[in-house]
Amino acid sequence: MTFEALGLHSSILKALTEAGYTKPTSVQEQAVPAAMQNRDLLVSSQTGSGKTAAFMLPALHKFAEAEHEVQTGAKTSNQERQAARARGERPRFQPAQPKMLVLTPTRELALQVTTATTKYGANLRRVRAVSILGGMPYPKQMQLLSRNPEILVATPGRLIDHMESGKINFSQLEILVLDEADRMLDMGFIEDIEKIVAATPETRQTMLFSATLDGVVGNMAKRITRDPMVIQIASVGNKHENIQQRVHFVDDMSHKNRLLDHLLRDATLDQAVVFTATKRDADTIADRLNIAGFAAAALHGDMHQGARNRTLDALRRGQVRVLVATDVAARGIDVPGITHVVNYDLPKFPEDYVHRIGRTGRAGRNGLAISLVNHAENMNIKRIERFTKQLIPVDVIEGYEPKKSAPAPRSARKPSGWKPGEGRNGKPGQRSFSKPGAAPRKEGGGGGFGKSSSSRFAGDGGRRSYGDR
DSSP, X not given: OOTXXXXXXXXXXXXXXXXXXXXXXXXXXXXHHHHHTTOOEEEEOOTTSXXXXXXXXXHHHHHHHTHHXXXXXXXXXXXXXXXXXXXXXXXXXXXXXXXXXXXXXXXXXXXXXXXXXXXXXXXXTTOOEEEEOTTSOHHHHHXXXXXXXXXXXXXXXXXXXXXXXXXXXXXXXXXXXETTHHHHHHTTOHHHHHHHHHTSOXXXXXXXXXXXXXXXXXXXXXXXXXXXXXXXOXXXXXXXXXXXXXXEEESSHHXXXXXXXXXXXXXXXXXXXXXXXSHHHHHHHHHHHHHXXXXXXXXXXXXXXXXXXXXXXXXXXXXXXXXXXOHHXXXXXXXXXXXXXXXXXXXXXXXXXXXXXXXXXXXXXOEEEEEEEEGGGHHHHHHHHHHHTSOOOBOOXXXXXXXXXXXXXXXXXXXXXXXXXXXXXGSOOOOOSSOTTOOOOBTTBSSSSSSOTTTTTTOGGGOOOOTTO
């Protein structure tokens, strides 16, 4: 099937061609025609399946069809402002009245959606999309809202702030999209989402995208949609066939740090994302990696939005080779050059494991996902295996073998296409940023990066970061 066959507006087709898009993905083939018919949608689709275009293309098509009316409205508004100035009246701030609202769990995903929208709607003069999110200077947000954008992409917490202060009015809203709804609920946004939905017209079209449509997500979906079309492209437990997965058991923090150093010197590595449980460790590990000679940077929810944007831009330009990130900060990262994902700490939930490894192997490329696991965390690996319905091979690198007895291998299958024992030029890594004989660090001092892997498994003291509100 082609994009032309979907019946999209000619201006959108032109933008897709200019952007290098050739044919729609599976989720786009099913979602776009249904959305163009104003159907409510409940979509379960894996990361990297093209879901942003699945909800944005039909919306842009609708706005393109009505562009003449949009132009007329803009002209009338301009005339009113000019008349007010002629009368000597000071212009007053009018609340923004978007026609489309996209809710996302994180700032990075919101910016990614906005960037994609600008690309798809490059030939639509009167359709503007802006992001309203935490970490952005308030005057900048007011400036964006003053343009009365047709499309508003926002994180729930910051959107609530503007709603309560009267800066946004949803009386003209036609389309509501909840992107990664399951993650927003996991992050505690359920009350904010319900408040936002209650402020929108009942006549709106609603599209909900989630890794799963069961449980709390399913219950909420039933309340906010009308006779929705259900589309299930692939379950969250989908086997990432193009991503090699491995487990390396480690004895202590010193062993983990030396193994991480060696793995990041793999000659096949272009760019890597290293996941940590806490924001503090993301900063610490990035600093240590830079000292060891890697081009590394941290990304987490405590960083100002400007710093986060600069870090992501540097990653996309290839100036950052190793990104050390927390789960919340890394949502929505889509960089084709990421060949490796390393779980320095295991995620709290199996769903997060799937999203993490989905940062590599993008657009059909091959990737490698490695988990550095303390022996006491073997049950956590088994939970991930049950969730993904596949075994993760245990690998051992010569010279970096665990001294403790590792659990019995769960699979005889060996990774193919990779040379785990080699670094640059086929030789083991020569430099490590932790001393080979160092004892595991105890909380409050010692060597290594921080607390032991098992003690920090809950992550951030057992609380999720709400820095993206």
